[in-house]
Structure formats: C-alpha cells, structure tokens
Amino acid sequence: MLVDLPGGWSPLLGRLAWSQIPYANPILAPLFVAVVIGAIIVLGLITYYGKWTYLWKEWLTTVDHKKLGVMYIIIGLVMLFRGFIDGLMIRTQQVWAVGPHSSGVFGSLHGYLTPFHFGQVYSAHGLIMILLAATPLLVGFMNIIVPIQIGARDMAYPYLNALGLWITAAAAALIMISLFVGDFAHNGWFEYAPIFEMQYSPGVGVDYWIWTLQLVALGTTLGGINILATVIKMRAPGMTWGKLPIFVWASLSANVIALTSFPALQVALGLVAADRYLGAHFFTAGMGGNLMLYTNLFWIWGHPEVYFVILPAFGMMSEIFPTFSEKPLFGYITMVLASMAIAGVSWLVWLHHFFTMGAGPYVNTAFSVATMLVGIPTGVKVFNWAFTMYRGRLTFNAAMLWAIGALFLLLIGGMTGMMLAIPAINYMVHNSVFVVAHFHSMLLVIVYAIFGSVLYWFPKVFGFKLDEFWAKTMFWLFSAGTALVFVPMYMLGFMGMTRRLEYVFNTGWQSYLDVMEFGIVVYTLSVLAFFILLYVSVRDHAKNRVGADAWGTSRSLEWMTHSPVPFYNFAVLPHINERDEVAWRRQHGIDNVRPEHYDDIHMPNNTGVAIILGGLTFVLGFALTWRIWWLCIVSLLAIIVLMIIRSFRGDPGYIVTGAELQRMEEEAYRREAQIADSHHSHPVSGGVVGNAMAYQRNDSSKRL
Amino acid sequence: MSHGAADPTMHPEVQLSTSKGYFLGFAISAFLMLVATFLVTSHSVPPFGLLMVISVCAGIAVIAQIYFLLHIDISEHNIWNTVALVLFIPLFLITIGLTWWMFSQLYLRTMDMSVMSSAMQPAVHASATPGMAAMPGMNAHTDSGN
Numbered sequence: 116m117l118v119d120l121p122g123g124w125s126p127l128l129g130r131l132a133w134s135q136i137p138y139a140n141p142i143l144a145p146l147f148v149a150v151v152i153g154a155i156i157v158l159g160l161i162t163y164y165g166k167w168t169y170l171w172k173e174w175l176t177t178v179d180h181k182k183l184g185v186m187y188i189i190i191g192l193v194m195l196f197r198g199f200i201d202g203l204m205i206r207t208q209q210v211w212a213v214g215p216h217s218s219g220v221f222g223s224l225h226g227y228l229t230p231f232h233f234g235q236v237y238s239a240h241g242l243i244m245i246l247l248a249a250t251p252l253l254v255g256f257m258n259i260i261v262p263i264q265i266g267a268r269d270m271a272y273p274y275l276n277a278l279g280l281w282i283t284a285a286a287a288a289l290i291m292i293s294l295f296v297g298d299f300a301h302n303g304w305f306e307y308a309p310i311f312e313m314q315y316s317p318g319v320g321v322d323y324w325i326w327t328l329q330l331v332a333l334g335t336t337l338g339g340i341n342i343l344a345t346v347i348k349m350r351a352p353g354m355t356w357g358k359l360p361i362f363v364w365a366s367l368s369a370n371v372i373a374l375t376s377f378p379a380l381q382v383a384l385g386l387v388a389a390d391r392y393l394g395a396h397f398f399t400a401g402m403g404g405n406l407m408l409y410t411n412l413f414w415i416w417g418h419p420e421v422y423f424v425i426l427p428a429f430g431m432m433s434e435i436f437p438t439f440s441e442k443p444l445f446g447y448i449t450m451v452l453a454s455m456a457i458a459g460v461s462w463l464v465w466l467h468h469f470f471t472m473g474a475g476p477y478v479n480t481a482f483s484v485a486t487m488l489v490g491i492p493t494g495v496k497v498f499n500w501a502f503t504m505y506r507g508r509l510t511f512n513a514a515m516l517w518a519i520g521a522l523f524l525l526l527i528g529g530m531t532g533m534m535l536a537i538p539a540i541n542y543m544v545h546n547s548v549f550v551v552a553h554f555h556s557m558l559l560v561i562v563y564a565i566f567g568s569v570l571y572w573f574p575k576v577f578g579f580k581l582d583e584f585w586a587k588t589m590f591w592l593f594s595a596g597t598a599l600v601f602v603p604m605y606m607l608g609f610m611g612m613t614r615r616l617e618y619v620f621n622t623g624w625q626s627y628l629d630v631m632e633f634g635i636v637v638y639t640l641s642v643l644a645f646f647i648l649l650y651v652s653v654r655d656h657a658k659n660r661v662g663a664d665a666w667g668t669s670r671s672l673e674w675m676t677h678s679p680v681p682f683y684n685f686a687v688l689p690h691i692n693e694r695d696e697v698a699w700r701r702q703h704g705i706d707n708v709r710p711e712h713y714d715d716i717h718m719p720n721n722t723g724v725a726i727i728l729g730g731l732t733f734v735l736g737f738a739l740t741w742r743i744w745w746l747c748i749v750s751l752l753a754i755i756v757l758m759i760i761r762s763f764r765g766d767p768g769y770i771v772t773g774a775e776l777q778r779m780e781e782e783a784y785r786r787e788a789q790i791a792d793s794h795h796s797h798p799v800s801g802g803v804v805g806n807a808m809a810y811q812r813n814d815s816s817k818r819l
Numbered sequence: 820m821s822h823g824a825a826d827p828t829m830h831p832e833v834q835l836s837t838s839k840g841y842f843l844g845f846a847i848s849a850f851l852m853l854v855a856t857f858l859v860t861s862h863s864v865p866p867f868g869l870l871m872v873i874s875v876c877a878g879i880a881v882i883a884q885i886y887f888l889l890h891i892d893i894s895e896h897n898i899w900n901t902v903a904l905v906l907f908i909p910l911f912l913i914t915i916g917l918t919w920w921m922f923s924q925l926y927l928r929t930m931d932m933s934v935m936s937s938a939m940q941p942a943v944h945a946s947a948t949p950g951m952a953a954m955p956g957m958n959a960h961t962d963s964g965n
C-alpha cells in the first residue's frame with residue numbers, strides 16, 4: 116500500500132465491509148427499503164407483462180439516436196428529481212437549525228442532519244444537478260434533435276453514441292449507490308485541496324466523487340465528439356453552414372467547449388487520484404504540493420463547463436421564440452457569432468471563481484474585464500430574442516412561457532454575474548449565498564429551457580402533445596417557487612450569510628429562511644404537477660395526436676418528417692433550399708410533397724456491447740472506489756478485450772429496401788391523414804417541384 | 820454511412836500507422852521518462868536546472884507522441900488533425916500562460932522571497948528564514964526530511 120488506509124482492507128473486498136452499509140441511519144435505512152421494494156415491483160411488472168425482450172431489443176441495445184436521447188433525458192429527469200430531494204433536505208435543515216435554541220433529532224445537535232451528512236447532501240446536490248441532470252438532459256436533446264435538424268439518418272458514430280449513454284448511466288448509478296454503500300464526498304461539489312486528501316477525508320466519499328466525475332467526463336466527451344462529427348460530416352444535401360438551424364450551431368459551439376475542456380477536468384481528477392491512491396503530493400500542503408493549483412485546474416474546466424450547459428439552452432430558446440412568434444429568428448448571423456464568441460471567451464475567465472486567492476490587482480483586473488466581455492455576446496442574444504418577439508404574432512402556450520421565463524432569469528443571473536465579476540464586490544460576497552443565488556438563476560435558465568423543449572419537441576418524438584393546462588400549472592408553480600426561494604437568498608447573500616451552513620447562527624435570518632422553505636414546498640407542488648402532466652397527457656394521447664408539423668408554425672427541418680419520427684428519420688433525404696426549410700416550403704406551397712420513389716437505405720445494427728461496457732465501467736468505478744484491486748484488473752481487462760473484439764468485428768449494418776420503406780411511409784401518411792388538421796400530401800416526380808428541389812435527387816446512382 | 824467507412828482498417832489514420840512507428844514512439848517516451856526519473860531521484864542537478872531539463876524532456880516526449888502515436892501531421896488528408904491543432908495551440912498557451920502569470924503574481928504577494936530564493940539554491944539554509952516555510956508551493960529541504 117502506498118497510502119495508509121484507516122479502517123480495514125482485505126484482498127477480497129478491499130475496504131468494503133458490512134459496517135459500510137448505513138442500516139442504522141434513520142433516514143437512509145427506510146429509504147433503502149423503499150428503493151428495494153420499488154425495484155422489485157418494477158422488475159416484477161416487466162416480467163409479468165413479458166417486456167424483457169422488448170426492453171432489450173428496442174431500448175437497451177439500440178443505437179438509434181432518438182431512443183438514446185430519450186434514455187439520456189430519462190436519466191436526467193430521474194437525477195433532477197434526486198437532486199431536488201437533496202435541495203429539499205438542505206432547505207429543511209437550514210430552516211430548522213437556526214440559533215442555539217433550535218431543536219435537534221437523529222443524533223444532530225440542531226436540525227435533523229449531522230454536519231457530515233449535511234455535507235454529503237449538498238455536495239451530491241451540486242454534482243448531480245450540474246453533471247448528472249443538466250448535462251444528460253441537454254446531451255439527450257442534442258442527440259435527438261441535431262441529426263433530424265441536419266437531415267441525417269443517425270449520428271456519425273451510432274455505437275459510440277450508445278457507449279456514451281451507458282457510461283453516463285454508470286456514473287449515475289455510482290453516485291446513487293453511494294447513498295447506501297459507504298458515503299459520499301462532504302466537501303462541496305467541486306471539492307477543495309487539501310481537505311480531499313487522504314488524511315482529512317479518509318472515507319470513500321471523495322473516491323466516489325472522483326470516479327463519478329471521471330465517468331461523466333468520459334461519457335460527455337464521447338458524446339461531444341459524436342455530435343461534432345455528425346454536424347460536420349452528415350448534413351443533408353444543400354445544407355450549407357449558413358443554413359444550419361440555430362440549435363445545431365448552439366450544439367456545435369457547446370461541444371467544442373466540451374471537447375476542449377473536459378480533458379482538463381480529467382487531468383485534475385487524475386492528479387487527485389494520484390494523491391489519494393499513490394501517495395503523491397500534487398495538492399497537499401507542503402512536500403512540493405500546491406493547493407491552489409487544484410482550484411485553478413478545476414475551474415479551467417469548470418467555467419467552460421457552465422457555458423457548455425448554457426449554450427444548448429440558448430439554442431433551445433432560439434428555436435422556441437421564432438416558432439411561437441411566427442417570425443424568423445432576428446439576427447441569425449449575430450446569434451451564431453455570439454455563440455462562438457461565448458465559447459471562445461469562456462476560456463479566458465476562470466480565475467473569477469477565485470479572485471480572493473489574492474493574485475493581485477493586475478491579474479484580477481484582467482480576468483474581471485474578460486468576464487464582463489461575456490456580457491456583450493450574451494446581451495446580443497437577449498436583444499435578438501426580444502426583437503424576434505417584437506411585432507410577432509405571439510402564442511403564449513406553455514413552451515413559450517418557459518422560454519420567456521428563461522429570458523427573465525437570464526437577465527437576473529447575468530446582472531448578478533456582472534456584479535460578481537467586479538473584484539471589489541466579489542471580495543464581499545464570495546462564498547456567500549449571493550453566489551449560490553447567482554448560479555441558480557443561471558442554471559434555472561437551463562431548467563426552464565429544458566422544460567420548454569420537453570413541451571416543444573415532445574410531439575415530434577412521441578407523436579402527441581402534452582397537456583397545456585397542466586403544463587401551465589406546473590410553469591406557474593415552478594416560477595412561484597423560484598421567486599420564493601431565490602429572492603430571499605439574494606437578500607441573505609447581501610446580509611453576509613455564507614454558503615453551506617448546516618447551522619445558521621443568526622436568528623434574524625429566520626423569516627427569510629421560512630419564506631424559502633415555503634418556496635420549496637411550492638416547488639414540490641410543481642413536481643407533482645409534472646407527474647400529473649405526464650399522466651394526463653399519456654391518458655389522453657389519442658386526442659392530442661399531431662402530424663409532421665405539430666405547431667403549424669414550425670420552421671426547421673425536424674418538422675418535415677413524421678411524428679413520431681420513424682427510425683430512419685427521412686425515407687428520402689430532403690434537399691435544403693433555405694435556412695428555415697419548413698417555413699420556406701410552407702410559404703412556397705411545397706410543404707405537402709412526398710417522394711415518388713424510394714431507394715434502399717443503409718442503417719446500423721443494434722449492439723449489446725455498449726451496455727455491457729457501461730456495466731463494466733460501473734464495476735471498475737466501484738472497485739476503484741473500494742480499492743478492490745482484483746476486480747479493477749478483471750473489469751479493466753474485460754473492457755479492453757471487448758473493445759478490441761468489437762473494433763475488429765465492426766458493424767456492416769443492414770439494408771432497408773425501398774419497398775419496405777414505401778410500405779412504412781404510406782402507413783405513416785395514412786395515419787397522418789386521420790388527424791383532423793393535417794393536409795394531404797402528394798408525390799412529386801424526380802424530387803423537384805416547380806423550380807425548387809424537394810428531395811435529394813434520386814435519379815443519381817449514388818447511394819447513401 | 821458510406822461503404823468504405825465500414826472497414827476501419829481502411830481509414831487513413833490506420834493506414835498511416837506502422838508497428839515500427841508505435842515502438843519508436845513508445846521507446847522514445849519511455850527513455851525520456853527514465854532520464855527524468857533518474858535526474859529527480861539522484862538530485863544531480865540544481866532545482867532550477869532540473870525544472871528546465873524536465874521541461875525539455877517533456878516537450879520532446881509530447882512531440883514524439885503526437886507524431887509517432889497520434890500521427891498528427893499537417894498533410895492534406897489529415898485536415899481535421901490540423902484543425903484540432905489550430906484549436907489546441909491557443910488553448911494551450913492560454914491555460915499554461917495565464918496560470919503561470921497568476922501564480923507568479925500570487926507568489927510575489929504570498930511568498931517570503933528569501934525562502935523562494937533558498938528553494939532555488941540549496942546552499943542557503945531554510946532555518947534562516949522566518950515563518951512561512953510551510954506555504955503551498957514552498958518545499959525543498961524543509962519538508963523533504965520527513
């Protein structure tokens with residue numbers, strides 16, 4: 116052993132022992148029982164209805180980008196829920212444990228969580244919300260929408276896509292299992308040196324943290340590579356860069372950030388692991404280590420990461436506003452340039468997370484100015500959205516409400532960000548709940564954009580709309596919750612309340628905390644409204660079926676194919692004439708054309724390798740966390756061997772014949788004809804209508 | 820999904836690679852690593868010189884790996900490698916350059932300069948310096964004893 120391990124270690128089980136299962140914990144033990152019972156019920160239902168083959172064939176082994184995207188979104192929503200429960204616990208502890216006379220239960224002096232447990236809850240909350248809720252939700256949407264918007268049949272690397280999903284799932288599983296086996300990190304979601312060193316955090320919490328993050332980073336990088344390659348190489352004929360839908364541009368800029376910044380995180384984590392596993396001294400105090408170097412490395416990734424999550428959200432807003440304003444997006448080119456500028460500047464500002472390190476006036480000023488520069492392209496975007504709505508024919512449906520809400524939150528978050536970017540102010544409020552309120556405003560922009568997108572794109576993916584009434588109810592409850600929680604939080608920040616308090620010493624803050632607790636109750640109601648929304652919508656789905664263009668005012672290419680999108684996306688690849696192709700076709704009266712002739716197409720096969728590799732990475736992460744060396748070696752070897760086998764075997768894909776396609780397409784058209792408000796389509800010969808080209812020329816011998 | 824892409828061995832990156840290239844890349848990096856390890860463990864060069872020598876070794880190793888293992892060159896059919904390189908170089912300069920700048924400014928303000936210089940010249944005794952010997956980044960002989 117290179118490092119001293121407090122507690123036992125055995126060759127067979129590593130640090131794992133029965134005592135690591137918190138069966139005496141009054142909160143975790145009942146939860147564990149509930150989870151086990153829930154799992155048994157779900158598995159039992161699947162078996163009872165004989166759905167295992169369906170599940171395996173249609174979902175677990177799929178390489179279809181839409182299904183993978185849906186699974187990303189499901190993981191994201193589940194983790195969002197878990198993160199929300201953490202948030203609820205944090206708020207409840209803080210409203211309870213105020214002042215020396217506050218009561219305490221469950222072994223806690225004040226409130227119901229011991230400091231150690233409270234630390235785990237907020238650390239898990241932060242990590243989960245940013246990396247296992249927001250990130251998978253956004254990656255899921257990019258996965259589903261980008262290929263359809265550029266007129267491709269799948270991602271550039273369908274198998275890699277599945278691999279990225281299952282590695283992300285492994286990360287989610289790893290952080291979930293830390294609830295019941297051992298404990299999680301308790302030093303904040305981004306950790307600090309040297310408290311994460313072995314001497315100060317001897318448990319497995321930090322190790323869980325390392326390997327969870329490492330897996331998410333890996334999965335997201337793979338996904339990023341895939342989206343970049345897809346956008347660059349797989350665009351439909353005629354789709355030049357100037358005609359790319361704006362969400363695709365947003366995804367492109369975001370994934371450039373992902374590809375370039377995630378490696379910095381992986382290096383930082385690798386060095387932390389070297390300290391904890393090999394007894395190195397990268398971030399120790401003394402022995403040549405440097406504490407602040409960790410913070411520096413982390414934020415070199417951390418700040419670009421926050422733009423990685425906000426840029427796709429901006430892209431979503433840029434799709435929703437024009438559709439429900441019945442106008443093209445104002446300032447397309449400036450929008451693209453702004454995304455790229457944000458991506459570029461995001462690399463130059465990371466020190467604003469540690470102005471208080473004390474690098475002095477020159478360094479702080481330079482980074483302060485660089486940070487404020489971000490405000491320029493962001494401002495451009497805000498004005499573009501405002502001008503898109505200006506004199507538009509606005510429809511205030513639920514999707515639009517979420518997008519408008521996102522706009523307001525962006526203003527609040529951006530303004531407070533600007534304040535934080537001024538070192539003189541930052542020295543006052545750094546590490547106060549003011550910062551917490553700032554980044555929650557920002558991350559809520561993302562959450563709002565995501566719920567807007569769920570409503571906006573749901574009919575495309577599933578073929579029916581979600582219920583407007585419950586969607587709006589959820590929106591208003593959620594927004595009320597946001598105001599009730601975060602307005603008092605900004606105020607407390609100004610009063611000097613520091614972040615992450617498990618005991619609030621100042622009884623004068625009680626009333627603010629009460630309001631926030633009430634806010635989180637309202638949030639809980641909105642979560643309830645979301646479940647009702649799903650239930651009601653699925654119950655009434657037959658009534659809410661939609662045709663290809665679900666909103667009637669859509670603009671970009673994804674609205675040209677059927678809803679739900681068939682597995683091949685487009686039977687014949689469309690030819691792109693204009694930037695907002697669907698709007699253009701509608702204007703020119705060629706929105707109802709359909710191809711006259713179908714060619715054979717080539718599609719990728721399903722594979723079970725991806726999910727097995729995902730399972731193995733989970734085992735590897737678990738074994739590394741508990742230092743079960745033999746299991747590490749076995750799972751790592753299995754991963755390598757499996758990858759080599761798969762690489763040599765490759766995937767020849769399979770052919771869907773033209774006749775089969777024709778049959779499926781005709782069925783889809785028949786289904787669409789039954790929906791009241793959709794019009795009939797008629798075939799065009801040679802893919803040409805008038806003097807416009809509707810489809811890729813199918814007279815050429817070139818096959819795809 | 821074009822046909823040639825189905826056979827990975829036909830990709831230009833794979834076509835470019837040879838076992839000789841891989842072994843050479845591996846051997847060069849391994850050799851440089853050994854040299855660096857030897858220099859560090861033997862303390863045969865003064866600290867500042869050590870820093871320089873190791874940096875040079877690392878630089879050569881990076882170039883050898885980029886060339887022999889990753890086959891990144893600036894030829895026409897590897898155009899995307901060039902794009903990646905063009906993206907990488909400014910980012911490299913930004914991260915390393917700005918980090919160097921912020922930390923040199925930080926040390927100016929937080930480090931006892933007599934300790935700093937003693938770290939560079941082992942001849943001066945650390946005990947001659949007041950207080951701050953345990954600051955991050957400070958090390959050398961004060962800690963190396965234990």
Ligand code: HEM
Nearest residue numbers: 421425467468489529532533535536545546550554557558
């Ligand atoms: C207008 C652009 C923005 C500016 C000027 C800005 C500025 C800042 C500054 C100066 C801090 C450091 C505060 C401190 O710790 O003292 C900060 C923290 C933070 N910001 Fe922003 N920000 C901006 C946009 C964003 C966006 C888009 C996101 C995410 C979607 C975001 C997420 C965060 C997070 C997560 C933290 C704090 C992390 C932590 O300490 O746990 N910010 N921001």
Ligand SMILES: [Cu+2]
Nearest residue numbers: 418421467468
């Ligand atoms: Cu930042």
